[in-house]
Amino acid sequence: MATKLIVDCSTGVTTEVELTAEEVAQREVDAAAWAVAEAERETEATAKAASKASAVAKLAALGLTEGEVAALLA
Amino acid sequence: MANTYTLIQSVTVGSGGAASIEFGSIPQTYTDLMVVHSTRTNRANTGDWLLVSFNGSTASFTERDLYGTGSATGSSSATPRYMAEIVGGSATASVFGNGVVYIPNYTSSSYKSYSADAVGENNATASLQVLIAGLWSNTAAITSITITSGSASTLAQYSSASLYGIKNS
Numbered sequence: 311m312a313t314k315l316i317v318d319c320s321t322g323v324t325t326e327v328e329l330t331a332e333e334v335a336q337r338e339v340d341a342a343a344w345a346v347a348e349a350e351r352e353t354e355a356t357a358k359a360a361s362k363a364s365a366v367a368k369l370a371a372l373g374l375t376e377g378e379v380a381a382l383l384a
Numbered sequence: 385m386a387n388t389y390t391l392i393q394s395v396t397v398g399s400g401g402a403a404s405i406e407f408g409s410i411p412q413t414y415t416d417l418m419v420v421h422s423t424r425t426n427r428a429n430t431g432d433w434l435l436v437s438f439n440g441s442t443a444s445f446t447e448r449d450l451y452g453t454g455s456a457t458g459s460s461s462a463t464p465r466y467m468a469e470i471v472g473g474s475a476t477a478s479v480f481g482n483g484v485v486y487i488p489n490y491t492s493s494s495y496k497s498y499s500a501d502a503v504g505e506n507n508a509t510a511s512l513q514v515l516i517a518g519l520w521s522n523t524a525a526i527t528s529i530t531i532t533s534g535s536a537s538t539l540a541q542y543s544s545a546s547l548y549g550i551k552n553s
Contacts, residue, residue, distance in 0.1 A: 312403035314402055314405065314406055314530075315404070315405045316406045317406065318408055318409050319409045319410050319411060320409040321409075326402070329404075336442055337532065337533075338536060340532075341536040345535075346462075347460065347462040351451075351460060351462075355453065355458060358456055
């Protein structure tokens with residue numbers, strides 16, 4: 311069973327207790343929601359990287375040097 | 385660090401790990417609060433993240449974050465209660481993510497904002513860094529703060545968190 315550490319700031323005492331059923335359920339909800347958000351973030355990052363690579367290739371095709379492309383992207 | 389910072393309590397996770405850390409019965413005698421953390425989880429991934437909740441509430445949170453991976457940047461508002469990017473169990477051994485959460489005016493009757501910065505240190509080329517502006521749309525004074533893994537993973541041994549109180553005078 312998962313546990314949590316509770317630090318009582320009024321006494322300085324730390325206790326370890328089992329999570330309640332509600333807390334366990336909330337963790338599952340949190341994990342599911344984050345998995346969706348993380349997938350969206352990765353999709354966005356992949357799309358950005360692909361767009362950047364495409365732009366670099368097009369600039370190179372126009373005759374820009376590697377240094378000139380790098381300067382434009384900096 | 386200014387001498388107006390006072391360590392309220394600090395905790396380190398033991399050998400069995402822990403699902404979350406809660407600072408309870410927070411004294412209402414400071415102006416602001418700050419949590420400094422060094423954390424790692426057992427998630428089967430190089431990265432993980434932390435979520436925060438106040439007074440046991442997970443509702444009415446919103447956020448906006450700016451992140452960088454080392455090769456890309458972006459922003460998001462999709463993850464309420466987001467407070468840090470850290471490392472998971474597949475990250476380089478013995479490294480921990482670290483960060484700070486600052487909570488001003490935690491005893492006020494206004495909504496509670498927080499700001500956070502963190503980095504999922506991995507001793508490698510890619511490492512996700514994040515800046516977060518968060519809001520808890522609740523007027524209650526903050527009496528407890530809970531930190532937990534967003535992936536429902538376990539905080540690893542030697543993960544630690546320290547709660548500081550800050551007075552404005």
